[in-house]
Amino acid sequence: VSNRKRAPYPPGPKPLPLIGNVLDFPSSSLAQEYVEWGKKYNSPILHAEALGNHVLILNNREDAIALLEQHAKLYSDRPQMPIFELMGWEFNVELLPYGDEWRQHRRVCQQHFNPQTARKYEALQMDKVRGFLQALIETPEQFDAHNKVLSISLTMNMMYGYDIKSIDDRVIEVAEAGNVIGSRLMAPGGSLINIFPLLRHIPPWVPGATSHKEAQEVKSLTEEMMRIPTEFVKKSLADGTAVSSLVTDFYEKKYSVGASEKEEDIIKNIAYTVYGAASDTTISASGTFFCQMALNPHIQKRAQEELDRVVGSKRLPTLDDRKSLPYLEAIYRELLRFKPPLPLSVPHSLAAEDHHYKGYFIPKAVSERAMTHDEEAYPDPFAFKPERFIDEKGKLNDDDRVLAYGFGRRICVGKSIASSSLHLKIPSPSVKVVRNLNRRYMQLWLQIASVLACFTIEKSRDKDGKEIEIDTTYEESGLLMMAATTRRKRQFECSFIPRSPAVKKLILEGI
Numbered sequence: 327v328s329n330r331k332r333a334p335y336p337p338g339p340k341p342l343p344l345i346g347n348v349l350d351f352p353s354s355s356l357a358q359e360y361v362e363w364g365k366k367y368n369s370p371i372l373h374a375e376a377l378g379n380h381v382l383i384l385n386n387r388e389d390a391i392a393l394l395e396q397h398a399k400l401y402s403d404r405p406q407m408p409i410f411e412l413m414g415w416e417f418n419v420e421l422l423p424y425g426d427e428w429r430q431h432r433r434v435c436q437q438h439f440n441p442q443t444a445r446k447y448e449a450l451q452m453d454k455v456r457g458f459l460q461a462l463i464e465t466p467e468q469f470d471a472h473n474k475v476l477s478i479s480l481t482m483n484m485m486y487g488y489d490i491k492s493i494d495d496r497v498i499e500v501a502e503a504g505n506v507i508g509s510r511l512m513a514p515g516g517s518l519i520n521i522f523p524l525l526r527h528i529p530p531w532v533p534g535a536t537s538h539k540e541a542q543e544v545k546s547l548t549e550e551m552m553r554i555p556t557e558f559v560k561k562s563l564a565d566g567t568a569v570s571s572l573v574t575d576f577y578e579k580k581y582s583v584g585a586s587e588k589e590e591d592i593i594k595n596i597a598y599t600v601y602g603a604a605s606d607t608t609i610s611a612s613g614t615f616f617c618q619m620a621l622n623p624h625i626q627k628r629a630q631e632e633l634d635r636v637v638g639s640k641r642l643p644t645l646d647d648r649k650s651l652p653y654l655e656a657i658y659r660e661l662l663r664f665k666p667p668l669p670l671s672v673p674h675s676l677a678a679e680d681h682h683y684k685g686y687f688i689p690k691a692v693s694e695r696a697m698t699h700d701e702e703a704y705p706d707p708f709a710f711k712p713e714r715f716i717d718e719k720g721k722l723n724d725d726d727r728v729l730a731y732g733f734g735r736r737i738c739v740g741k742s743i744a745s746s747s748l749h750l751k752i753p754s755p756s757v758k759v760v761r762n763l764n765r766r767y768m769q770l771w772l773q774i775a776s777v778l779a780c781f782t783i784e785k786s787r788d789k790d791g792k793e794i795e796i797d798t799t800y801e802e803s804g805l806l807m808m809a810a811t812t813r814r815k816r817q818f819e820c821s822f823i824p825r826s827p828a829v830k831k832l833i834l835e836g837i
């Protein structure tokens with residue numbers, strides 16, 4: 327064993343005594359840095375360490391499949407940080423340690439978000455997307471607010487039957503405020519408590535205990551975020567106005583046949599988790615869409631020609647059209663490849679045992695990844711090119727595994743809400759077999775198809791008619807990447823031009 331343990335770590339920057347690679351980790355654009363490290367150390371699998379914490383970096387899908395899926399039992403934990411508990415986030419399903427508690431939550435998620443139940447959300451999604459198109463006709467300059475309302479109202483409807491009509495809804499306010507501070511605190515280096523866990527015992531009133539105070543603020547915002555919609559559900563059940571949703575259906579069952587406190591907690595935790603997991607990711611992806619369409623009129627034109635050919639101008643696209651729109655599908659794949667909303671995914675953590683792989687010694691480590699920009703799989707990876715998913719015959723190629731949804735047992739459980747695939751088993755080791763798994767995300771697809779069918783997205787112009795350059799920078803909020811479109815402080819400028827008067831009528835009157 328001692329001989330095996332002498333196997334080297336995977337390549338990576340040389341650590342300094344005590345602090346390891348602390349100085350090598352940039353404070354932003356970590357995924358991009360990992361791509362650079364991959365080139366520098368000429369290896370798709372890398373290792374670094376900071377203050378005794380090991381990080382394993384997987385920059386190609388084959389290694390991710392081999393480790394996170396073939397050895398799923400070993401690689402399905404999540405790193406735990408004391409700050410989670412201080413913020414009241416310890417029951418967030420994404421962060422739960424691998425074990426029975428997580429298994430119970432995941433099982434309930436799968437019951438509710440599997441492909442069959444996903445179909446029941448289709449009408450709601452169509453309805454909300456149509457509302458979004460109407461809002462774009464009426465106040466196009468507020469498209470970023472409409473986009474947020476679309477994503478959040480869908481999530482809140484599915485979870486609580488709670489309809490969000492405006493960006494000023496108190497739920498959005500508290501959830502955003504909590505997420506902004508919480509994401510910062512849990513980012514590497516966001517709080518000293520993550521590095522020195524004993525600091526968590528210092529009471530919040532001690533001068534200088536900033537993280538504690540902020541964590542307490544997040545906790546009360548999180549509680550409010552959970553309380554408002556839960557009370558809404560209970561009231562609507564009492565009033566007889568309740569609509570079906572995850573939480574409403576649960577309380578109906580509880581009041582009629584009973585349910586345990588544990589079951590209630592699980593449902594509440596899932597509904598709360600999904601708010602962040604589902605809305606922010608979708609907002610991020612649609613932000614990339616607006617930006618790339620305004621920047622690439624030729625891509626937009628080609629997609630619109632395809633839509634005109636298949637759907638025509640007398641109706642809006644539906645999910646049934648999806649299989650006949652390969653170029654649009656390529657845009658969807660490229661959006662999630664080009665700027666995955668969670669570029670490093672949610673880290674997996676290696677369970678207690680150490681592991682050997684390809685002659686390397688893998689210590690108990692957190693694994694991260696940046697494989698959507700693997701140059702070998704995606705030449706010219708930093709360019710937005712839907713064509714990379716189209717073969718010589720003009721057909722979609724078979725690279726339909728959307729890496730942005732993650733891997734193994736912790737793979738995004740919400741992708742199935744949108745997936746038409748019926749294969750939800752743990753993917754098998756072979757790349758061939760895992761294809762077709764997570765192809766479809768309905769809401770995002772419906773949104774991009776409908777917007778392109780009805781509008782041309784262009785750069786805005788200033789008062790002299792000069793094009794305003796688009797801000798293509800992204801902001802990182804914890805693990806999440808947000809395009810300039812979706813940021814509060816900097817306004818992303820683009821215009822939505824209805825493609826014809828008939829389209830306007832179609833959106834406003836449904837004909």
Ligand code: HEM
Pocket residue numbers: 419420421432435439599600603604607608611666667668671672673674730731732733734735736737738739740741743767770
């Ligand atoms: C474009 C949309 C989305 C993207 C890009 C995305 C991405 C991800 C990623 C990368 C992970 C971590 C996977 C891993 O650890 O390997 C994840 C986990 C998760 N996602 Fe999503 N997601 C999206 C939408 C959704 C939706 C719509 C829902 C719910 C309806 C959802 C619920 C979850 C949950 C609960 C987890 C935690 C799973 C676990 O730890 O077992 N996500 N997602």
